[in-house]
Amino acid sequence: MTPRARNPNHAIALAVALAAGAAFAGTFAFDPVPPGLPGLGAVEFPRLVCLVLIGLAALLALKQADPIGEEQAPRIERRAWAIFGLCALFLPAMALLGMLGAAAVFLVLAGRLWGEARWPPLLASAAGVTAALWLVFVQVFRLKLPMGLLGG
Amino acid sequence: MDAFLGGMAILVDPYVMLMVLLGTALGIFVGALPGISGSTTIALLLPMTLTMGPVPAICFLGAIYCAANFGGSITAILVNAPGDPSASATALEGYKMAERGEAGLALGMSAIASAIGGIVSVVVLIFAAPMLARAAYAFGPPEYFALAVFGLSMCAAVGGDSPVKNLIAAAFGVLLATVGMDLTTGVERFAFGIPELSDGIGFVPVLIGLFAVGELLDQATRRLEKPKIIAMDAARVPGLAEFRKCNRSIWIGSGIGTFIGALPALGATTAALIGYNETRRWSRHRHEFGHGSIEGVAGPEAANNAAVGGSMVPTLALGIPGSATTAIILAGLIVQGVRPGPHLFTEQPTLLYAVFASMLAANILYLVMGLSMARLFARISLIPPAFLWPAVFVLSVVGAYGPNQSMGDVLVMLAAGVVGLLFRRTGFSPAPLIMGLVLGGMLEETLKQSLIIFGDDLGALLGRPIAMGLLGVTALGLLWPVLARIIRLSGRSRGRPA
Numbered sequence: 161m162t163p164r165a166r167n168p169n170h171a172i173a174l175a176v177a178l179a180a181g182a183a184f185a186g187t188f189a190f191d192p193v194p195p196g197l198p199g200l201g202a203v204e205f206p207r208l209v210c211l212v213l214i215g216l217a218a219l220l221a222l223k224q225a226d227p228i229g230e231e232q233a234p235r236i237e238r239r240a241w242a243i244f245g246l247c248a249l250f251l252p253a254m255a256l257l258g259m260l261g262a263a264a265v266f267l268v269l270a271g272r273l274w275g276e277a278r279w280p281p282l283l284a285s286a287a288g289v290t291a292a293l294w295l296v297f298v299q300v301f302r303l304k305l306p307m308g309l310l311g312g
Numbered sequence: 313m314d315a316f317l318g319g320m321a322i323l324v325d326p327y328v329m330l331m332v333l334l335g336t337a338l339g340i341f342v343g344a345l346p347g348i349s350g351s352t353t354i355a356l357l358l359p360m361t362l363t364m365g366p367v368p369a370i371c372f373l374g375a376i377y378c379a380a381n382f383g384g385s386i387t388a389i390l391v392n393a394p395g396d397p398s399a400s401a402t403a404l405e406g407y408k409m410a411e412r413g414e415a416g417l418a419l420g421m422s423a424i425a426s427a428i429g430g431i432v433s434v435v436v437l438i439f440a441a442p443m444l445a446r447a448a449y450a451f452g453p454p455e456y457f458a459l460a461v462f463g464l465s466m467c468a469a470v471g472g473d474s475p476v477k478n479l480i481a482a483a484f485g486v487l488l489a490t491v492g493m494d495l496t497t498g499v500e501r502f503a504f505g506i507p508e509l510s511d512g513i514g515f516v517p518v519l520i521g522l523f524a525v526g527e528l529l530d531q532a533t534r535r536l537e538k539p540k541i542i543a544m545d546a547a548r549v550p551g552l553a554e555f556r557k558c559n560r561s562i563w564i565g566s567g568i569g570t571f572i573g574a575l576p577a578l579g580a581t582t583a584a585l586i587g588y589n590e591t592r593r594w595s596r597h598r599h600e601f602g603h604g605s606i607e608g609v610a611g612p613e614a615a616n617n618a619a620v621g622g623s624m625v626p627t628l629a630l631g632i633p634g635s636a637t638t639a640i641i642l643a644g645l646i647v648q649g650v651r652p653g654p655h656l657f658t659e660q661p662t663l664l665y666a667v668f669a670s671m672l673a674a675n676i677l678y679l680v681m682g683l684s685m686a687r688l689f690a691r692i693s694l695i696p697p698a699f700l701w702p703a704v705f706v707l708s709v710v711g712a713y714g715p716n717q718s719m720g721d722v723l724v725m726l727a728a729g730v731v732g733l734l735f736r737r738t739g740f741s742p743a744p745l746i747m748g749l750v751l752g753g754m755l756e757e758t759l760k761q762s763l764i765i766f767g768d769d770l771g772a773l774l775g776r777p778i779a780m781g782l783l784g785v786t787a788l789g790l791l792w793p794v795l796a797r798i799i800r801l802s803g804r805s806r807g808r809p810a
Contacts, residue, residue, distance in 0.1 A: 168738070172477075172738050176480055179484075180487075183487060183502070186502060187501075190499050190500070190501055191499050191500065192499075193497045193499055194497065194498070197496070197497055198764050199496065199760045199761075199763045199764045199768070200496075200759065200760045200763055201497060201499075202494040202496075202497045202499035202501055203501075205490060205756045205759065205760075206487060206490045206501060206502075209483055209486050209487045209490070210487065212483050213480065213483045213484070213487070216476055216479055216480045216483060217480065219476050220474075220476045220477065220480065223474075223476060233533070233736070233737040233738075234533050234534055235533075236533050237533075239532075240532040240533045243529075243532040244529060244532065247525075247528075247529070247705060247726070247729075248726070250705070250709060251719070251722065251723075251726075254709075259709070259710065259713070263706040263709070263710075266702060266705070266706060267699075267702045267703065267706060270698075270701070270702035270705065271698045271699055271702050272698075274532070274697060274698035274701065274702065275697075275698050276696060276698035276699070281699075282698075282699075285699045285703075289703045289706060293706065293707070293710055296360075297710055297714060301360070301363045301714070302363075303710075303714050303717070304717060305710070305713070306713075306719075
C-alpha cells in the first residue's frame with residue numbers, strides 16, 4: 161500500500177488561520193472608541209474579515225491539493241538564497257553607500273550571482289543603469305535620494 | 313460633446329502627447345520582456361507618474377496598459393515566452409509561424425489585430441461607460457456596499473486556479489486596507505505605534521513589492537530555465553489575402569474581448585483564450601490550427617487588446633476594477649486624488665475623455681511602432697536575465713522610496729515582495745490581494761454609512777432592490793460550484809436504472 165500524499169493545503173490553511181487569529185487577537189489592543197459615535201466601531205469590521213479568513217482557511221483545508229502550485233515550484237537552490245540575501249542587504253548598504261552607490265554594487269553582485277561571469281558587461285550595465293536612475297529620478301523628477309554615511 | 317472635444321483637444325498638448333508616446337514605447341518595451349506582465353509594468357512605473365498632474369499621469373498609465381498587451385505578443389511569437397499572460401494564446405500559433413519563417417507576418421498581423429481590437433473597445437468604452445455611470449447615479453451607500461461585495465466575490469475568478477485561495481488573498485487585501493487610522497472613530501488599527509503605518513499601507517510599495525519584487529524573487533528560483541530563441545524577422549504588413557482571411561477572426565476577437573473585459577475581474581487572458589477557441593470554432597481553415605494559423609494569432613490578439621477598453625468600463629464608471637491591471641490603475645488614480653465612479657462623469661468629464669483619447673492614440677501609436685520597429689522591440693527579449701532582474705529590483709527600491717521619500721515604504725515593499733514570492737510558491741495570485749486592498753476601504757466605509765442610514769438594522773437592505781440584486785448575484789456566483797454539483801448528482805441518480 162502506498163502512503164497517502166501530504167496535502168499542502170493543510171499547512172497553508174493552518175498558516176492563514178494562524179495569521180487571521182493573530183490579527184483577531186490584535187484587535188483587542190486597539191484603543192477604545194470615543195463614546196457616543198453612531199454605527200460600527202473600529203474593531204467590528206477587521207474582526208469580521210478575520211472570521212471570514214478563518215472560514216475560508218477551513219474550506220481550503222477540506223479541499224484536495226491543486227495539481228499545480230507548491231509541487232511545481234522549483235527547489236530554492238543556494239544561489240537563489242544568496243540573491244534573496246543580497247536583496248535584504250540592500251538597505252544596510254544604502255545606509256552606508258547611499259541609494260545610487262548601493263544600486264551599482266547590487267547590480268554587479270546580483271548579476272554575478274544570476275550567472276553572468278564576464279566582468280566588463282556587468283560593470284558597464286551597472287554604470288549605465290545607475291546613471292539612468294540618477295538622470296531620471298534626481299535630474300528630471302527632482303527626487304532627493306539618500307546619500308548614505310559615505311556620501312555625507 | 314464639449315467634454316468629449318475637450319478631452320480630444322488634450323492630445324494637442326505636447327506634454328500629454330509626449331507622455332502618451334513615452335507610455336506606448338515603455339509599454340511595448342517592458343511588455344516584451346518575458347516574465348514582466350502589464351500589471352508589473354504599471355506597478356513598476358506608477359511612481360514616475362506621481363510628479364505629473366492627473367491628466368498626463370492617467371494618459372501615461374492608459375498608454376502603457378494598451379501597449380503592454382501588444383508588447384507581450386512579440387516575445388510570445390519570437391521566443392515562445394509570452395511577455396504577458398494574455399499573450400499565451402498568441403504563442404500557440406505565433407511561435408509555430410515563426411518556426412516556419414513567418415515571424416514577420418505573425419508580428420504584423422498581431423499589431424493590426426491588436427490595434428483594431430483596442431480601438432473597437434475604446435469606442436465601446438466611450439458610449440458604455442457614461443451609460444453605466446448614469447445608471448449608477450441611483451446608487452447610495454448600500455448599493456455601493458453590495459457592489460464592493462460583488463467585486464470582491466469576482467476575485468474568486470482572478471489570477472490563480474483556486475477560487476478559495478483567490479478569496480483568501482482578497483480577504484487579506486481587505487484586512488490590509490484596515491491598517492492605519494479609522495476615519496470614523498479616529499482609532500489607530502494594526503499600526504503598532506509605527507508612525508509610517510498611521511496613514512495606512514501605501515498602494516505603491518505594496519504594488520511594486522507584490523508584482524515586481526515578488527516576480528524577481530520567483531525568477532531567481534527559476535534561473536536555470538532558458539527559453540528557446542529562434543531567428544528574428546522584422547514585422548511586415550499582411551497582404552490583402554491574409555487580411556481577408558483574418559477579417560472574421562479579428563471581429564470575433566474584438567467582440568468577445570470587449571464583453572469579457574467589461575465583466576468585473578475577467579481580464580485579457582480569459583478574453584484571449586476564449587477568443588482563440590471561438591476563432592478556431594468559426595474558422596473555415598480549422599485544420600491550420602495547431603500548425604501556425606495566422607487566424608490563431610489575429611483572434612486572441614484582437615480579444616486581449618479589446619479587453620483593455622472593456623475592463624476600463626466598470627473601473628471608471630463604478631470604481632470597481634475590471635482586471636488586476638485596472639486595479640493598479642485605480643490605485644494610481646486614487647493616489648492622484650481622483651476617485652473613479654459615476655460622479656467623475658459630471659465632475660471631471662474632460663479628464664475622462666482625455667483617458668479615452670489617450671487610449672485611442674496609444675492604439676494607433678503602437679500599430680505604427682509595432683510595424684516599423686518590431687525587430688528592435690524583439691531584441692528586448694534578448695536582454696539577459698542577469699542584467700534585467702537586478703535592474704528591476706533597483707528600480708523597485710527607488711520607486712517605493714520616491715513618492716514619500718520614506719524608508720518605511722521600502723521596508724513595506726520588501727515585505728510585500730516576500731509575500732509575493734510565498735504567494736507564487738503556494739499557488740496564490742497577488743492580483744486578488746490588490747483588488748481587496750483597493751476595495752477594502754470602500755467596503756468598510758459604505759457598510760458603516762449603510763448601518764447609520766438603516767439605524768444599525770441591516771435587514772433594511774431588503775428594501776433596496778439593486779443592492780439585494782447584486783448580493784443575490786454574488787451569493788449565486790459563490791455557491792454555483794456547489795449547486796452545479798448537486799444538480800449534476802441529482803441528474804445522474806435520476807438517470808441510473810432502478
